[in-house]
Amino acid sequence: EIVLTQSPGTLSLSPGERATLFCRASQSVSSNYLAWYQQKPGQAPRLLIYGTSSRATGIADRFSGSGSGTDFTLTISRLEPEDFAVYYCQQYNHSLTMYTFGQGTKLEI
């Protein structure tokens, strides 16, 4: 099983600042199969990034993803008030048919 470890656990920033969130995998992950989600309290997750770096439909261009192998990054270039939420990375292992999520990073004001 591939374990995803996100850091930091909590990130405290202000609107207008840049946020960098990390996701480290215990084994190499195919770049096609790394995604990021945003979840606000009481809401379902929302897909932000798929295939490591492609933005999902309707996602603002201040969100960007990068990385390869075992290290992946979600960057929010200039934080808006609505960006404060919990963010999860997720990978799919095709050979094991296994999907795993990281434990989440809480982005707080």
Next chain:
Amino acid sequence: EVELVESGGGLVQPGGSLRLSCAASGFTFSSYWMHWVRQDPGKGLVWVSRIDRDGSTINYADSVKGRFTISRDNAKNTLYLQMNSLRGEDTAVYYCGRAYAGYGAIDNWGQGTLVTVSS
């Protein structure tokens, strides 16, 4: 607009059963793989199961294998999760989700339904 609406959650005793439904609209349901994902209260996301377009390919997380059964009715645009032999650790909000083809991601999620397993 894509919409996924789960139902069927509730309180059930350990060892009991429950069937969740997910009604889909706004897209061609039969063209998409579908998933169930759960979230323990206040905790992270855990993948539960997936099913292909016609129900011929099904996969489960080890934690639910042999107890949960995923299925779909394309004529009714509905996804199901039959949950048997429920345990306390199955307590969670259960989300259905639409697979984003080719990328192992979930591009649309329902609002979730809460399952509580307790005596």
